[in-house]
Amino acid sequence: MNVPVPVTDPDDPRLADYTGLTDVALRRRREPADGLFMAEGDKVIRRALDAGYPMRSMLLTSRWAEAMADVAAATGAPVYLVDEALAEHVTGYHVHRGALAAMQRTPLPPPAGLLATARRLVVLEAVNDHTNIGAVFRGAAALGMDGVLLTPDCADPLYRRSVKVSMGTVFSLPYARLPHGPGHLDAVREAGFRLLALTPDPRARDIREVAAEEAGARTALLLGAEGNGLSARALAAADVRVRIPMAHGVDSLNVAAAAAVAFFALAEPRPEP
Amino acid sequence: MNVPVPVTDPDDPRLADYTGLTDVALRRRREPADGLFMAEGDKVIRRALDAGYPMRSMLLTSRWAEAMADVAAATGAPVYLVDEALAEHVTGYHVHRGALAAMQRTPLPPPAGLLATARRLVVLEAVNDHTNIGAVFRGAAALGMDGVLLTPDCADPLYRRSVKVSMGTVFSLPYARLPHGPGHLDAVREAGFRLLALTPDPRARDIREVAAEEAGARTALLLGAEGNGLSARALAAADVRVRIPMAHGVDSLNVAAAAAVAFFALAEPRPEP
Incomplete structure (x- = not known):
């Protein structure tokens, strides 16, 4: 007792x-x-x-x-x-x-495990807002992404606010930290993932077209922070830049909504329960 | 001066x-x-x-x-x-x-104008949170919905917090209030819209399948409040109940993310700028 x-x-x-x-x-x-x-x-x-x-x-x-x-x-x-x-x-x-x-806390596994097994990965770069981290995890888990890789400057998924906003999905969706510095995406590419960079840039390709090409492929979707977006380095490292088509002259969605739409667009058909 | x-x-x-x-x-x-x-x-x-x-x-x-x-x-x-x-x-x-x-404020137009011209409408039922109202407007504008109809118990899109979260899209995306009481969706249906009710209910149809059937149709997407969801009356009035397929045992997305995904799924191909 x-x-x-x-x-x-x-x-x-x-x-x-x-x-x-x-x-x-x-x-x-x-x-x-x-x-x-x-x-x-x-x-x-x-x-x-x-x-x-x-x-x-x-x-x-x-x-x-x-x-x-x-x-x-x-x-x-x-x-x-x-x-x-x-x-x-x-x-x-x-x-x-x-x-x-x-x-x-338990020791965070290295990215190798996720890189070996996942088909759809989220890569977060410098997302340092706990609410956004939590919301991205919730969307990623709900919409069938297999795991999350975070750059070292991302906020902590286990911080109280992240946990709450994520509805606890930070506990169930596997994640790992990427190494510091240049070349931090090399291991992702070497594991056989195509790197898609999500950007509001109108010159990027429509994510719906690219998603159709990704069927059967291993895909990592790179997301940056609200406001700043992805670094020039991450954009340069990507195989393809993708955008969500925007209407009414609106230039962007918030990170959680944009991430959810992108996850949905990239989702592979899954067996129904 | x-x-x-x-x-x-x-x-x-x-x-x-x-x-x-x-x-x-x-x-x-x-x-x-x-x-x-x-x-x-x-x-x-x-x-x-x-x-x-x-x-x-x-x-x-x-x-x-x-x-x-x-x-x-x-x-x-x-x-x-x-x-x-x-x-x-x-x-x-x-x-x-x-x-x-x-x-x-200027007099809010009756729904008739939107009902005559729109092809993709959002109908919000009892969404009484200003942040959610703002986020739904931002997503609806960005993702090509033509306007928003609100039940009388929805929060005010012009409240300061709604305006801010919407990034000002409450000013540019047309909206109107529906009448009180039973039959409040009749005018929407009579205007020729199919009524789609978004729900986490696993018995609802996959929104991707339904979206494919809606190509060329006039569609109104019904959304309820976080937590309670749509009323039994709204669900009963709908032509079809749709759900966003969920993975990893997650039961829902937040309203803003779910709305954005549903708008994206229903978006009609638009001419690129």
């Missing part, structure tokens, strides 16, 4: 994993350095566990202790019971989902 | 249009009632004017007076010059884009 431990002192060192959750700058440094990420809410916590991430501890208010008792029993991780005021004092915000878990 | 009028009293009645902009509940009641909407920032103000909305007044900080002088001259509307502290005091937030305009 894993008995929750009441904690009343906000400076209790056992709560250290949960401090300053609203300080994005602090947390984005600290969480990877400490091998830590936060899962918030019943569903997300269970999805993180199902994906194989070990639990370090849970922080619960009393009304959540019972609902999470099975998780506490299954993991054996310490459970700290706090009142709502203390939870807010420690984390910096009103924890309206009532349950927080500090999860242990 | 339209000379800016310095204002230093936050209670000056000439600033009444600009008070309490962060109070969403207040503004969503007051703006339609007062025939008013807010345009924020140089680009959005100009787009609203280009779309034919009359200007009631502008509220500018000094460093924006010169940049907006041509707009002031062209409209003849009063320009109130305030310092940043006063702007923040009146509006409730830091006006980082430096220029605000109170614009006059």
Whole structure:
């Protein structure tokens, strides 16, 4: 029986994993350095566990202790019971989902595994917004992409906001980090992928035409950040530049919508469930 | 010459249009009632004017007076010059884009015009989130839909947040309100549109198959709110229920991404620029 431990002192060192959750700058440094990420809410916590991430501890208010008792029993991780005021004092915000878990990161696999098995990859370059990372993962998982490769300057898919926006798909869709520097796409090409760069450039080819040519091929779709788009280097490395045809003089979609449309356009017919 | 009028009293009645902009509940009641909407920032103000909305007044900080002088001259509307502290005091937030305009709403046309001319319509049911309304308009404009019909319980496309997220497309893409109550879709059907209801229901038909059948037809795509989706009444009124095929066990996309994918799937080939 894993008995929750009441904690009343906000400076209790056992709560250290949960401090300053609203300080994005602090947390984005600290969480990877400490091998830590936060899962918030019943569903997300269970999805993180199902994906194989070990639990370090849970922080619960009393009304959540019972609902999470099975998780506490299954993991054996310490459970700290706090009142709502203390939870807010420690984390910096009103924890309206009532349950927080500090999860242990696992070593990120090298890209080789994905490069060996995937047919449809997303390559994100310098996408440093947690909301956009989460939204791209959700769309990629929903629309049949097999995995995500991220340049080192992309935001963390396991950051709390990314996890939430992704609806937990950051746990289920495989991803890996590409190496720094020039030639970072070489391994993708050498693994047999055609590199498609998504751009609003009207000189690029209509993604519908290119998608038809990609049937049966292994394809990596390169996406850049909102605003800046892909780097000149990524555009130069691509085999083909593709665009989503635009109407009414609109020049772009937001990253999440553009990514979803591109994933849909590239999706291979799948057996229906 | 339209000379800016310095204002230093936050209670000056000439600033009444600009008070309490962060109070969403207040503004969503007051703006339609007062025939008013807010345009924020140089680009959005100009787009609203280009779309034919009359200007009631502008509220500018000094460093924006010169940049907006041509707009002031062209409209003849009063320009109130305030310092940043006063702007923040009146509006409730830091006006980082430096220029605000109170614009006059124009009478919304009845749906008949759109129903007579459009080939691809979006019908939004009870989408009451301003961000989602803005995102749907941006996607609809970019991806070639001809206009939007909104049930009376949809959020206001001219609310500040909707305008911003839409990138100003709420000004350029025609829209109209449907009547209240049962039979609200009758006029759409009677105008010759096939009604397609977008749903995550796995029993619905793959939108790719249905889109192929819609080539040359007049099509209205019904979208519901995040979470609740379309009402039973709307689903029953539809000619066909369509779904975006989902992978990896994901059950849905967010409204903006789902809408963008559906618009893309239904887009008719257009002459390239």
